[in-house]
Amino acid sequence: MQLTLIKNSNNTQSVLYKLARVIYAETSASSLQLVEAMASMVYNIYIKYNISFDDIADNEKIFSVLNSKSDRHENLTVIPTDKKFQMCLRVVQKMLNGNLRDNVFGATKFHHIDVMPDWARARGYIAEVDDVLFYL
Numbered sequence: 001m002q003l004t005l006i007k008n009s010n011n012t013q014s015v016l017y018k019l020a021r022v023i024y025a026e027t028s029a030s031s032l033q034l035v036e037a038m039a040s041m042v043y044n045i046y047i048k049y050n051i052s053f054d055d056i057a058d059n060e061k062i063f064s065v066l067n068s069k070s071d072r073h074e075n076l077t078v079i080p081t082d083k084k085f086q087m088c089l090r091v092v093q094k095m096l097n098g099n100l101r102d103n104v105f106g107a108t109k110f111h112h113i114d115v116m117p118d119w120a121r122a123r124g125y126i127a128e129v130d131d132v133l134f135y136l
Contacts, residue, residue, distance in 0.1 A: 016096060017080075018057040020088040025065040025075035029084030030130055032091070033103070037129040039095040040102045041110055048108055053096070064115075103127070107134035 023029075023038045045056055060066040065073055078085045094100045104127045111117050113131040125133035 012096065015053045015057065016089065016092055019053060019096075020085065020092045021076055021078060022057050022063050022065060023092065024078055024085050024088045025072055026063055027088075027130075027132070028072070028075060029088055032087060034130045034132060035088055035091045036100060037104050037127065037132065037134065038110070039091050039100055040104045041107050041134060042092075043095050043100065044102065044104070044106050045108045048106075104129070104134040105136075107136055109135040111135075 019039075019042060023035055023042070027034045027038055029035055042053070042056055045051055045062065046053060051059075056062060058066070064070050065076065067073065080086075091100065107126055109119070110132050111120055113128075113133060120133070120135060123135050125135050127134040
């Protein structure tokens, strides 16, 4: 008997989980407001730069958590039934459906308050949610 792997052809479901996982890892889903802010920023990047959601979710320049040296990298491994991850899934689904309000005023960059990247030194942030600063 030969087994055949059945692949889910629904790319939307894959992107949903990928984005939710990255947002969960970056935010630890510490608050609904922060998860919504991060998802809003993802949507802003999608609109402004015409980058696919799939490519955004894989971009280490956007999400430092994707770098194996990041302190938050281990957060990428999350149980799908985790309540905070489920919150991320719901918010990302809302964003993908175009039903999420932009609460970061068009921001396309962010960093955690305990890190100061070079690109942020000459800019003023436009939104602060929990311990994350958002920039245009």
